[in-house]
Amino acid sequence: MTRPTERFSSRAEDYARYRPSYPAPAIDLLAARCGLAPAAAVADLGSGTGLLTQLLLARGAQVFAVEPNAAMRKAAEQQLQRHPRFVSVAATAEATTLPPASLDLIVAGQAFHWFDVQKARREALRVIRSAGFGALLWNERPQYPGAFLDDYEALLLRHAPEYAKIVASRADEASMREFFGGRMEQASFPNHQVFDFEGLKGRLMSSSYAPEAGHPGHAPMIAALHGVFERHQKNGKTVFPYQTLVYFAALKPPG
Numbered sequence: 001m002t003r004p005t006e007r008f009s010s011r012a013e014d015y016a017r018y019r020p021s022y023p024a025p026a027i028d029l030l031a032a033r034c035g036l037a038p039a040a041a042v043a044d045l046g047s048g049t050g051l052l053t054q055l056l057l058a059r060g061a062q063v064f065a066v067e068p069n070a071a072m073r074k075a076a077e078q079q080l081q082r083h084p085r086f087v088s089v090a091a092t093a094e095a096t097t098l099p100p101a102s103l104d105l106i107v108a109g110q111a112f113h114w115f116d117v118q119k120a121r122r123e124a125l126r127v128i129r130s131a132g133f134g135a136l137l138w139n140e141r142p143q144y145p146g147a148f149l150d151d152y153e154a155l156l157l158r159h160a161p162e163y164a165k166i167v168a169s170r171a172d173e174a175s176m177r178e179f180f181g182g183r184m185e186q187a188s189f190p191n192h193q194v195f196d197f198e199g200l201k202g203r204l205m206s207s208s209y210a211p212e213a214g215h216p217g218h219a220p221m222i223a224a225l226h227g228v229f230e231r232h233q234k235n236g237k238t239v240f241p242y243q244t245l246v247y248f249a250a251l252k253p254p255g
Helices: 012-018 024-033 051-058 070-080 117-127 146-159 163-168 173-180 197-205 218-232
Strands: 041-045 062-066 086-089 103-109 128-140 185-195 238-250
Touching: 012 070, 012 197, 024 051, 024 128, 024 185, 024 238, 041 051, 051 062, 051 070, 051 103, 062 070, 070 086, 103 117, 117 128, 117 173, 128 173, 146 163, 146 218, 146 238, 173 238, 185 197, 197 218, 197 238
Parallel strands: 041 062, 041 103, 062 086, 103 128
Antiparallel strands: 128 238, 185 238
C-alpha cells in the first residue's frame, strides 16, 4: 500500500468537493459532551481538506488543523485561511508539534485508521489539558443500507482491491478503545448525500482505494459505476446514505 500520508495527494480536489460533511447533531454532541465551545482549543488530526475543521470553526473554536499531506492541507488553507481561528499545521497525529497541555478537545474525522494508535495516544495525552476530551467521527455504511449501497459496495469489492482491507480497519472499536484508554461512549446520526453521475464518480474517486485514470482497472470500474447509477437513479439523482458514528471519551480524567 501507498504510505498513509501520501495516499490522497492526487485526490484532494475530489475529496474537498464530494466527501460528506458531518450532520449538525453530531457537532451538537461535541458541544454538549466534549467541551466544544467558543474559544476552546481543538486539534483536528488528519484534517484533510477541512470538512470537519470548518464545522468546529463555526462553533467559535480555535482549530489546529493537523495534516501531513501537502495537497490536502493546501486545499484546506485555500478555503479557510481567512478565518482568524484557523491554524494549519504540517504534522501528524503521532507528532503534532503543539505545546503540552494546550488543547481542550482532540478530534479526527475519517482518519483514525491511518494512525499508529499507541503513538497517537501518547501524543494526545501530552497535548490535552486536564479533563480534555477526544472524539473520533466516521461516516460509515448504515445499518440498513438499501439496494443502491449494496450494489455500490459490490462494485468496490470487484474493482478496488484495497477496499476490503481498508474498510475493515476504519471504525475498529478495539483500536479506538485503546486510544481512549479503555472507556468510550458512542452515538449515531443519519447522514446522506445526493449525487448526479458526475458527483457519484467524484465521490468514488475521492477514495484512496479506487484505481485512478491510467490504471487498467479504472475504465472497467467507471463503466460499472454507470450501471450502478442507472439502476438506482431517480430524475438523474441518487441518494448515498451514511451512518455518522461518534466515539468519545475523556482522554485525561481530572485530578
